[in-house]
Amino acid sequence: xxxxxxxxxxxxxxxxxxxxxxxxxxxxxxxxxxxxxxxxxxxxxxxxxxxxxxxxxxxxxxxxxxxxxxxxxxxxxxxxxxxxxxxxxxxxxxxxxxxxxxxxxxxxxxxxxxxxxxxxxxxxxxxxxxxxxxxxxxxxxxxxxxxxxxxxxxxxxxxxxxxxxxxxxxxxxxxxxxxxxxxxxxxxxxxxxxxxxxxxxxxxxxxxxxxxxxxxxxxxxxxxx
Amino acid sequence: xxxxxxxxxxxxxxxxxxxxxxxxxxxxxxxxxxxxxxxxxxxxxxxxxxxxxxxxxxxxxxxxxxxxxxxxxxxxxxxxxxxxxxxxxxxxxxxxxxxxxxxxxxxxxxxxxxxxxxxxxxxxxxxxxxxxxxxxxxxxxxxxxxxxxxxxxxxxxxxxxxxxxxxxxxxxxxxxxxxxxxxxxxxxxxxxxxxxxxxxxxxxxxxxxxxxxxxxxxxxxxxxxxxxxxxxxxxxxxxxxxxxxxxxxxxxxxxxxxxxxxxxxxxxxxxxxxxxxxxxxxxxxxxxxxxxxxxxxxxxxxxxxxxxxxxxxxxxxxxxxxxxxxxxxxxxxxxxxxxxxxxxxxxxxxxxxxxxxx
Numbered sequence: 001x002x003x004x005x006x007x008x009x010x011x012x013x014x015x016x017x018x019x020x021x022x023x024x025x026x027x028x029x030x031x032x033x034x035x036x037x038x039x040x041x042x043x044x045x046x047x048x049x050x051x052x053x054x055x056x057x058x059x060x061x062x063x064x065x066x067x068x069x070x071x072x073x074x075x076x077x078x079x080x081x082x083x084x085x086x087x088x089x090x091x092x093x094x095x096x097x098x099x100x101x102x103x104x105x106x107x108x109x110x111x112x113x114x115x116x117x118x119x120x121x122x123x124x125x126x127x128x129x130x131x132x133x134x135x136x137x138x139x140x141x142x143x144x145x146x147x148x149x150x151x152x153x154x155x156x157x158x159x160x161x162x163x164x165x166x167x168x169x170x171x172x173x174x175x176x177x178x179x180x181x182x183x184x185x186x187x188x189x190x191x192x193x194x195x196x197x198x199x200x201x202x203x204x205x206x207x208x209x210x211x212x213x214x215x216x217x218x219x220x221x222x223x224x225x
Numbered sequence: 226x227x228x229x230x231x232x233x234x235x236x237x238x239x240x241x242x243x244x245x246x247x248x249x250x251x252x253x254x255x256x257x258x259x260x261x262x263x264x265x266x267x268x269x270x271x272x273x274x275x276x277x278x279x280x281x282x283x284x285x286x287x288x289x290x291x292x293x294x295x296x297x298x299x300x301x302x303x304x305x306x307x308x309x310x311x312x313x314x315x316x317x318x319x320x321x322x323x324x325x326x327x328x329x330x331x332x333x334x335x336x337x338x339x340x341x342x343x344x345x346x347x348x349x350x351x352x353x354x355x356x357x358x359x360x361x362x363x364x365x366x367x368x369x370x371x372x373x374x375x376x377x378x379x380x381x382x383x384x385x386x387x388x389x390x391x392x393x394x395x396x397x398x399x400x401x402x403x404x405x406x407x408x409x410x411x412x413x414x415x416x417x418x419x420x421x422x423x424x425x426x427x428x429x430x431x432x433x434x435x436x437x438x439x440x441x442x443x444x445x446x447x448x449x450x451x452x453x454x455x456x457x458x459x460x461x462x463x464x465x466x467x468x469x470x471x472x473x474x475x476x477x478x479x480x481x482x483x484x485x486x487x488x489x490x491x492x493x494x495x496x497x498x499x500x501x502x503x504x505x506x507x508x509x510x511x512x513x514x515x516x517x518x519x520x521x522x523x524x525x526x527x528x529x530x531x532x533x534x535x536x537x538x539x540x541x542x543x544x545x546x547x548x549x550x551x552x553x554x555x556x557x558x559x560x561x562x563x564x565x566x567x568x569x570x571x572x573x574x575x576x577x578x579x580x581x582x583x
Contacts, residue, residue, distance in 0.1 A: 122306075123306070123314070124300075124325070125276070125298070126300075127371070128326055129300055129329060130300050137325075138314065141316040142314075
């Protein structure tokens with residue numbers, strides 16, 4: 001395999017790993033809130049989180065590009081802080097990917113938290129566990145299937161993203177040129193042999209991920225009590 | 226605890242249901258909250274646990290758990306709660322479940338040893354198992370031991386037997402009776418089963434439509450003619466008795482209660498042992514003279530202390546006073562007329578059977 005391929009694949013893996021870790025931190029509280037709130041903000045927040053599922057990645061990428069650009073609100077903030085602008089950097093790509101893959105982490109987690117129901121948490125409260133204690137000792141272990149599903153989906157979805165990367169990351173080798181973009185480059189340049197190599201690796205990866213998802217996480221309904 | 230007991234006053238408004246109670250429960254023994262489904266008994270229990278935020282106040286053992294200004298959250302209340310479904314944590318073993326609450330209580334506050342709780346509920350052989358490998362009855366026993374392990378000052382149980390079949394109920398009842406006999410912890414027990422009340426309760430609270438319509442010692446309360454809810458075939462009283470005499474030839478024992486004694490099947494207990502006798506109103510009949518020749522063994526002089534409707538136009542319920550004890554008797558309006566019964570009449574109560582339930 002060519003060095004360009006290897007660099008792009010490693011970059012894809014690095015991006016997906018960082019994004020998945022960040023999504024665990026960001027997505028868990030959002031999912032917990034969505035699963036338990038009775039606020040009237042539940043529906044709007046849920047809809048915003050789910051937007052990336054429906055929006056064409058190019059549209060999402062366009063807005064992110066504008067927002068992070070020198071004149072956008074995020075761009076003005078990052079420039080004021082002395083960080084420069086985010087588009088065409090790895091950091092910008094990470095932030096865009098976190099937003100793009102958010103629903104794939106939040107929705108399985110939200111479903112898992114909802115499936116736990118009120119009872120195990122009430123039981124824990126009668127056994128002297130405070131709110132944080134209940135969350136870590138009961139909610140998180142019982143939502144394990146949701147964490148596995150959400151983690152695998154968010155990781156795989158980040159590996160597979162293309163439109164957002166193109167809009168916001170461009171095509172900088174080792175910085176933002178991930179595997180999905182490189183395949184596109186090969187095809188444009190009619191380098192089909194290289195395209196086959198990279199596409200084949202990604203096909204195998206996608207299959208293995210889905211296999212792991214189905215094998216590791218059989219239906220676990222009815223275990224909530 | 227004996228000094229103050231549990232003083233609870235709650236007010237809760239839901240769109241389709243209101244709870245409005247003001248109760249004083251004894252600080253020892255078993256208080257049964259009895260009523261039909263929808264009567265508010267579970268809601269009341271949840272208010273005591275702090276799982277439901279009602280307006281009002283609650284004092285337990287002289288400590289305020291809730292008043293107008295303060296609301297002690299559930300996890301800071303020293304209570305044990307057993308739900309209708311065992312609600313064991315599926316991700317923990319039986320031992321992990323038992324230790325969950327125990328670990329969260331400082332060593333100095335532990336008064337019930339885990340070993341005692343395990344022994345009392347007979348679950349020593351299950352400790353390594355996962356909850357999904359237990360039978361329904363075993364699961365509920367683990368849930369009870371788990372509630373005991375953190376040394377609660379008050380035990381709350383919400384129909385712990387209701388989800389079990391008859392055989393499993395019979396499996397657990399003896400453990401609950403042992404709990405009753407061996408622990409100093411007061412227990413508030415929600416049930417809609419008159420049978421469980423007869424087995425376990427010392428104090429009876431009758432709930433109806435969100436209110437406590439009767440509250441008092443078990444025997445007195447059961448013998449009331451003005452009970453607002455009908456127990457039908459299960460109408461009857463519970464007598465606290467002691468074995469006074471055993472007749473080896475006929476395998477009978479004489480159970481003495483304040484106001485008389487009854488010959489019952491010998492339960493094999495020692496003289497002096499305390500037993501509970503359940504006498505159903507339908508098993509009591511009345512006569513004006515002591516018949517000499519009858520198969521009925523127990524015939525006691527009594528005074529009619531009240532008469533009321535019996536649930537059907539043909540039926541009447543009579544309350545009988547025997548010394549310090551009360552009995553209920555189901556009879557027809559026609560018999561009341563034929564015998565000329567009225568409050569104050571002297572009668573002979575014939576008791577066909579008395580079930581020994583403890």
